[in-house]
Amino acid sequence: MPQGADTVVPVELTDIPRGPVPLPQEVRVDELPAGDNIRAAGSDVTTGQVVAEAGTVLDALTLGAVAAVGVAEVEATRPVRVRAVATGDELAPLGTELGPGQLPDCNSWLVHGLATALGHPTERVLLDHDDPEELGRRLPELTADTDLLVFTGGVSAGAFEVVRQCLEPRGIEFGQVSMQPGKPQGVGQLDGVTVLCLPGNPVSAVVSFLAFARPWLDAASGRETPGPVTTVLGDGWAKKPGRTQYMPVTLSPEEGRLVARRRSAEGSLSHLASRLAGVDGFAIVPAAAEGVQEGDLVEVMMVP
């Protein structure tokens, strides 16, 4: 600023002709409050100011702020890595011809997509067999170079539960969380790697991922898992009391409120994989409730 000046007048607010012209003898300027258009030295950042706290995720805006103060190197930890393992001898890789009794694997894509959306490098593996010994032989390879191993399928109480039969004797604990969809589950550690076993039905796998894998990934990355969002129900439905229900819903802003509606009239059945498209989140209905009504306030666990 030249000595004695306290305000900057943009050229558009004067009668000076635009472009590279010599300054006229006299200039008319519009009135401006004193001090306008001045940015004091140090008003963005001063010596000693913290730009990013330790533990901050280096997202795009944080990197921009760090670059803006000329810092070229920061100490960081690598992102938490995930391996998504779909199991079941009925599964065929996507894009292959289906034989009798086969269905395409969608869970490895679901887990891959959710973990990737949360910023985690994720690898997909399909184990198209129900052989616990074969899975046991592959464990060193599956636990290598990863932080979280997520299995889907093979966890319940039937005769061919590859994940449970292989991992229960190795110390992974299996249990039933009182939720619908999404039980049973398994959790534990193998060779220092955290293992989560999710149910095979695709909607159960998604709900269990969001309820259990996401908070673990967020905590391991120094982030807080965002809490559920409060919405108003645009429709109602009946429910069996007993388990907490996670109903797939779509959300739309209406008259300043966020309105949640069931994604499909068939509700929260765990096999409705094709109805996952367009789901914004899962409305959480308390275990004891026998249903909900239009206009009720309900919390929604959001899809990232």
Ligand SMILES: Nc1nc2c(c(=O)[nH]1)N[C@H]1C(S)=C(S)[C@@H](COP(=O)(O)OP(=O)(O)OC[C@H]3O[C@@H](n4cnc5c(N)ncnc54)[C@H](O)[C@@H]3O)O[C@H]1N2
């Ligand atoms: N005695 C009990 N049986 C079952 C229970 C229970 O609590 N006690 N829970 C039921 C529920 S609820 C679910 S969910 C399943 C979960 O068990 P599994 O993890 O053993 O599921 P699977 O039999 O492997 O699969 C169930 C269903 O989902 C299909 N599936 C599996 N993986 C995929 C994939 N990657 N892509 C697409 N579809 C997949 C699979 O073919 C089955 O149709 O257990 C119930 N039983």
Ligand code: MOO
């Ligand atoms: O809850 Mo299950 O996940 O009913 O299929």
